[in-house]
Amino acid sequence: xxxxxxxxxxxxxxxxxxxxxxxxxxxxxxxxxxxxxxxxxxxxxxxxxxxxxxxxxxxxxxxxxxxxxxxxxxxxxxxxxxxxxxxxxxxxxxxxxxxxxxxxxxxxxxxxxxxxxxxxxxxxxxxxxxxxxxxxxxxxxxxxxxxxxxxxxxxxxxxxxxxxxxxxxxxxxxxxxxxxxxxxxxxxxxxxxxxxxxxxxxxxxxx
Amino acid sequence: xxxxxxxxxxxxxxxxxxxxxxxxxxxxxxxxxxxxxxxxxxxxxxxxxxxxxxxxxxxxxxxxxxxxxxxxxxxxxxxxxxxxxxxxxxxxxxxxxxxxxxxxxxxxxxxxxxxxxxxxxxxxxxxxxxxxxxxxxxxxxxxxxxxxxxxxx
Numbered sequence: 001x002x003x004x005x006x007x008x009x010x011x012x013x014x015x016x017x018x019x020x021x022x023x024x025x026x027x028x029x030x031x032x033x034x035x036x037x038x039x040x041x042x043x044x045x046x047x048x049x050x051x052x053x054x055x056x057x058x059x060x061x062x063x064x065x066x067x068x069x070x071x072x073x074x075x076x077x078x079x080x081x082x083x084x085x086x087x088x089x090x091x092x093x094x095x096x097x098x099x100x101x102x103x104x105x106x107x108x109x110x111x112x113x114x115x116x117x118x119x120x121x122x123x124x125x126x127x128x129x130x131x132x133x134x135x136x137x138x139x140x141x142x143x144x145x146x147x148x149x150x151x152x153x154x155x156x157x158x159x160x161x162x163x164x165x166x167x168x169x170x171x172x173x174x175x176x177x178x179x180x181x182x183x184x185x186x187x188x189x190x191x192x193x194x195x196x197x198x199x200x201x202x203x204x205x206x207x
Numbered sequence: 208x209x210x211x212x213x214x215x216x217x218x219x220x221x222x223x224x225x226x227x228x229x230x231x232x233x234x235x236x237x238x239x240x241x242x243x244x245x246x247x248x249x250x251x252x253x254x255x256x257x258x259x260x261x262x263x264x265x266x267x268x269x270x271x272x273x274x275x276x277x278x279x280x281x282x283x284x285x286x287x288x289x290x291x292x293x294x295x296x297x298x299x300x301x302x303x304x305x306x307x308x309x310x311x312x313x314x315x316x317x318x319x320x321x322x323x324x325x326x327x328x329x330x331x332x333x334x335x336x337x338x339x340x341x342x343x344x345x346x347x348x349x350x351x352x353x354x355x356x357x358x359x360x
Binding site for chain 1: 289
């Protein structure tokens with residue numbers, strides 16, 4: 001094989017490869033990236049209007065989700081195991097994305113304990129995990145709007161084990177991803193792994 | 208000290224732990240998660256290994272540093288998670304039982320003071336065979352322990 005023949009073969013190969021890539025993009029121009037651990041909704045689900053209160057007492061509405069990717073987790077501050085685990089994990093997710101040079105998502109922790117979790121309590125709580133985290137509280141109606149829109153289960157139940165606590169809360173342990181158009185876009189369910197979530201998010205944010 | 212007295216003393220110290228003070232369960236990776244500010248419920252974790260040839264049942268845990276200590280498990284419930292109270296935990300012979308984030312844990316309620324990372328907290332564990340165990344758990348931030356966990360598994 002002489003040098004010219006080799007050059008022609010390489011050029012033809014590269015052209016075919018480029019054609020294949022362009023063809024694939026033309027056939028499926030909006031094909032979402034494939035996620036490793038997250039579940040992408042087949043159709044992004046727009047959030048309804050709601051009104052919650054941030055940990056710094058500022059209002060937080062659907063419009064505040066616009067412009068940024070947001071990771072949303074529902075829980076309550078008197079939750080000793082799952083909530084701190086998840087918030088520490090989300091802190092690691094954010095730091096890993098930052099280290100890769102991609103703008104990190106907002107992290108929004110929504111309390112479903114409308115009685116005990118005040119904005120002041122939420123401020124102390126979320127800042128412990130990451131000063132940039134946002135804590136939200138609200139009345140039952142607005143909490144329910146958000147939980148229903150995101151298909152998040154929660155329920156208050158009386159405690160029957162003499163622990164001194166009057167009630168406990170059943171809540172989803174999933175992490176929800178809201179896109180910059182205020183639409184529910186993906187769900188991450190346990191077991192949650194920071195590396196894998198960060199990789200999935202980097203793909204979506206870069207897409 | 209005469210040479211034979213030294214040998215006798217050495218033998219005494221070597222023999223002593225196997226007679227009375229050897230704990231019925233071996234405890235590994237024990238730690239209390241530092242509570243975020245304003246939170247009066249903490250969780251503690253440990254791995255209990257049974258090196259003996261009979262099952263050991265953990266029935267109760269107390270500490271003078273908390274109003275109440277309970278054994279709980281985080282369990283799936285109705286599409287979410289909640290905590291289930293455990294009355295006892297059995298450690299079978301030659302097995303280990305883990306109390307770990309997201310699973311079994313000791314729920315520590317109403318601490319007598321604000322414990323911070325670096326503190327140590329004493330607990331008494333009660334077993335179904337009538338024995339008691341004293342253990343001391345260090346208080347740590349969870350992220351330190353999670354990184355430690357990742358490095359070793």
